[in-house]
Amino acid sequence: ENTFYFMSKWRGRIRPDASASYPKVSIILLQYKNTKDTLECLDSIYGLNRDIFNGLGLFYRDFNVIVVDNDPEPQTGNEVQDWCFRNHIRCHVGPPGPAWMADGNVFDKRLIYVNTGRNLGFAGGCNMGVRLALELGAHYTWLLNNDTIVHPMSLLSLVETARMERKKGIKVGLVGSMLRCHAVPERVQFDGHRVCYSGAAPESSDDAEGTRPVPFVSGASMLVSQDFWNTVGLMDEAFFLYYEDNDLCTRALRSGWVLFYQPRSVVYHKGGASIGDWLGSARSVYYATRNFLLFANKYGMLDLARWLQLKSAVWDAM
Numbered sequence: 001e002n003t004f005y006f007m008s009k010w011r012g013r014i015r016p017d018a019s020a021s022y023p024k025v026s027i028i029l030l031q032y033k034n035t036k037d038t039l040e041c042l043d044s045i046y047g048l049n050r051d052i053f054n055g056l057g058l059f060y061r062d063f064n065v066i067v068v069d070n071d072p073e074p075q076t077g078n079e080v081q082d083w084c085f086r087n088h089i090r091c092h093v094g095p096p097g098p099a100w101m102a103d104g105n106v107f108d109k110r111l112i113y114v115n116t117g118r119n120l121g122f123a124g125g126c127n128m129g130v131r132l133a134l135e136l137g138a139h140y141t142w143l144l145n146n147d148t149i150v151h152p153m154s155l156l157s158l159v160e161t162a163r164m165e166r167k168k169g170i171k172v173g174l175v176g177s178m179l180r181c182h183a184v185p186e187r188v189q190f191d192g193h194r195v196c197y198s199g200a201a202p203e204s205s206d207d208a209e210g211t212r213p214v215p216f217v218s219g220a221s222m223l224v225s226q227d228f229w230n231t232v233g234l235m236d237e238a239f240f241l242y243y244e245d246n247d248l249c250t251r252a253l254r255s256g257w258v259l260f261y262q263p264r265s266v267v268y269h270k271g272g273a274s275i276g277d278w279l280g281s282a283r284s285v286y287y288a289t290r291n292f293l294l295f296a297n298k299y300g301m302l303d304l305a306r307w308l309q310l311k312s313a314v315w316d317a318m
Helices: 002-010 035-046 074-086 121-136 154-167 226-232 244-254 282-298 304-317
Strands: 025-031 063-069 091-093 111-115 140-145 148-150 172-181 188-190 195-200 221-225 258-269
Touching (some): 025 035, 025 154, 035 063, 063 074, 063 121, 074 091, 074 111, 140 148, 140 154, 140 226, 154 172, 154 221, 154 258, 172 244, 221 226, 221 258, 244 282
Parallel strands (some): 025 140, 172 258
Antiparallel strands (some): 140 221, 148 258, 172 188
16 A cells, blocks of 8 residues: 555656666457457556546556457457557557667557457467567567456556466466456455355455465466566467457466466456356357366366356356
8 A cells, every 4th residue: 555655646746766676567468359458458557548547557566468359340449540640658569679679678668469361269369479479578468358448556466476386486477466356346346255246245355365376367367477478478369259368278287387366456446348247148148158168178178067067157158
């Protein structure tokens, strides 16, 4: 709380020490036909809306934003570029080229927009952004759903967690945020124990248990280290949509990596902006069922009891 207060009080009035450098982070936003949400998320990242935390934006310096667009229609790209022009955000379109990489530092809060040309799904679109981030030299990538609003301390808290745990000799792979409902902020979608995208009352105070290792972190807000990607590999694109974060976490744990949950990294998530709520549309039901079976079969966990549990959940929801 005091870090937030201190940075809010002195932001813009003092210049940070040049030596106080942090790891370079690429924030990856994947969008598909929901540019409005993307622009609201960008407003919170850059502090361009005074209705969102008084327009503070992220308390972080060495980052860039990579917007990966799964929609081949050119209009969505034009809207992102227009937003950059209106707000004086340095913007590049397409993969990196010598013209804009020649200045040496591409982690100066610039925005990079790339279009996939077709819908690659969540896993495929994120992978395109990760490949670009690694090519640019990112130490960490922050996979962030575009239908989110971020607290000013959210990224700094994730990076500090990764840095501190690594100093202890812990093999940190992923660090996840607390997810709160955008519409009802007192309700929690992910608290390190459970995922409930419709929102649930918190089981305890936000950080009563503090930073801790967990078996799963949500892909809606997930910080991933460069060496993790290079060692474990990217998301499994066979999943296309849903369960790709479950798969990534399972692969991490089986490879000896540790996952952490950081409750002081708070992200407000709308949920279901592209495809509808969980099990709330025919497409959602299809991918939830398909990928549950794919995930369970991949890890040898498919049995009649689990199948009946899924069947009950799907048909009850419908």
